[in-house]
Amino acid sequence: MARKKIDLAYITNDAKRRATLKKRKTGLMKKMDEISTLCGIEACAVIYSPNESQPEVWPSHLGVQKALYKFSRMPEMEQSKKMMNQESFLSQSIMKATEQLKKQQNEIKKKETALLMSQCLSTGNLVGNVNMVKLDDLSFMIDQTLKEIEENILKTKPREGTSTVGNGAGVVNGGQAIVEDHVQGMMQTNMDGMQQNWSMNPFNGGGNEMPPFEEFNNISNGIWNGPYFP
Amino acid sequence: MARKKIDLAYITNDAKRRATLKKRKTGLMKKMDEISTLCGIEACAVIYSPNESQPEVWPSHLGVQKALYKFSRMPEMEQSKKMMNQESFLSQSIMKATEQLKKQQNEIKKKETALLMSQCLSTGNLVGNVNMVKLDDLSFMIDQTLKEIEENILKTKPREGTSTVGNGAGVVNGGQAIVEDHVQGMMQTNMDGMQQNWSMNPFNGGGNEMPPFEEFNNISNGIWNGPYFP
DNA sequence: CACACTATGCTTAGATA
DNA sequence: GTATCTAAGCATAGTGT
Numbered sequence: 254m255a256r257k258k259i260d261l262a263y264i265t266n267d268a269k270r271r272a273t274l275k276k277r278k279t280g281l282m283k284k285m286d287e288i289s290t291l292c293g294i295e296a297c298a299v300i301y302s303p304n305e306s307q308p309e310v311w312p313s314h315l316g317v318q319k320a321l322y323k324f325s326r327m328p329e330m331e332q333s334k335k336m337m338n339q340e341s342f343l344s345q346s347i348m349k350a351t352e353q354l355k356k357q358q359n360e361i362k363k364k365e366t367a368l369l370m371s372q373c374l375s376t377g378n379l380v381g382n383v384n385m386v387k388l389d390d391l392s393f394m395i396d397q398t399l400k401e402i403e404e405n406i407l408k409t410k411p412r413e414g415t416s417t418v419g420n421g422a423g424v425v426n427g428g429q430a431i432v433e434d435h436v437q438g439m440m441q442t443n444m445d446g447m448q449q450n451w452s453m454n455p456f457n458g459g460g461n462e463m464p465p466f467e468e469f470n471n472i473s474n475g476i477w478n479g480p481y482f483p
Numbered sequence: 484m485a486r487k488k489i490d491l492a493y494i495t496n497d498a499k500r501r502a503t504l505k506k507r508k509t510g511l512m513k514k515m516d517e518i519s520t521l522c523g524i525e526a527c528a529v530i531y532s533p534n535e536s537q538p539e540v541w542p543s544h545l546g547v548q549k550a551l552y553k554f555s556r557m558p559e560m561e562q563s564k565k566m567m568n569q570e571s572f573l574s575q576s577i578m579k580a581t582e583q584l585k586k587q588q589n590e591i592k593k594k595e596t597a598l599l600m601s602q603c604l605s606t607g608n609l610v611g612n613v614n615m616v617k618l619d620d621l622s623f624m625i626d627q628t629l630k631e632i633e634e635n636i637l638k639t640k641p642r643e644g645t646s647t648v649g650n651g652a653g654v655v656n657g658g659q660a661i662v663e664d665h666v667q668g669m670m671q672t673n674m675d676g677m678q679q680n681w682s683m684n685p686f687n688g689g690g691n692e693m694p695p696f697e698e699f700n701n702i703s704n705g706i707w708n709g710p711y712f713p
Numbered sequence: 714c715a716c717a718c719t720a721t722g723c724t725t726a727g728a729t730a
Numbered sequence: 731g732t733a734t735c736t737a738a739g740c741a742t743a744g745t746g747t
Binding site: 259261262263264270271273274277278280281284285287288290291292293294295296297298299300301302303342 | 489491492493494500501503504507508510511512513514515516517518520521522523524525526527528529530531532533538541
Binding site: 256257258268271272275284 | 714715720721722724
């Protein structure tokens, strides 16, 4: 992990693979040592290397025997109960990676939308390629922004009563609007200024074909990408 | 490893220690995954945690069992070849002591059985507290003795043909008799003279309870104590 | 082959929610 | 207790000897 991030797959280059094995084996043994020292636990590891009749073991032959004996004595059912096996480890990794991806996507969307909004505000028009999904995001962001503004106002003037922002515009639905409502709101608000390609708009009445289900519903990699930014 | 380098010693703070264990366990599992993927090797790890009946294992229950099996199959000498630490020294000592113990036990048994046999021969009866294990030893010794006698006879009279000893007694089964056969033989031979406490004899038809598994199978300290004396 | 070096990327201690 | 974040410290891929 230096100079370059290697990808997690079998290293075909023999010399490289052996070098990696050696380095990482050392690293692992060190970690085993550390965890058992720091946490005072029993643990063991066995690593077989090609062309070695003997596996590398930690903490010792006896230690391994002890740990493995203890393990082998357990009833089968109990054994697999709390186990972190390869599969659950993998699925956990995937879950985490998916979460990460989702977050990053959201960050990007947030920035895109913010840019779109600022452009919209300064030009008074929608610029560039704006599809329904983007429009919905924009609507959501506007709602959010308005809500924040409203809250700030309430904080400033505590006894003023109800909201003074957004009601006239028809954009805010109490912050609880669902997707269709957002779009509806946007359409009502900006109908005049819309000269862009709205081929994706299902409300457009046009004979244009629909985008694929997932795209239309803003889903990729099984992740729902609808409004969510904090 | 952030903010501060911790020193490598048991973490006394409970919460901290558990948190560390959890984090590092995850890290270790990941490393195990990586090394086996990158280098295409077989490996396993077992980590016991306090208050957890189950250890975490990698890569799976089966994987650990496999590694365990492979490890346990190695000749003891090979196993300790590449290890030069306290524990391997200890395990070697234990091995030696176990061997010693086994031999001594065998010697004692041999003497006891010889005594029993001579008593049996002189009184024509079984004397003292004779359980099935002792009976089996006795049977084995008789077989051995008869075989020796037979061999001596054959050596003395090389052209005599078949054995002349033991056939009438029904005790010898060609020296290949298994446990039940030994006992059976003894029973047939001495049925008349048996007045002793045979509460342990499962063939006794009585309602007596069986001895514990290990005792019944003549195992102690994990050592099988069945007939063996040279 | 086995080292030593070092820039990167990964792990994780501590803090925070 | 769990989850997340962050920066400090560590592991290590690539390289050179």
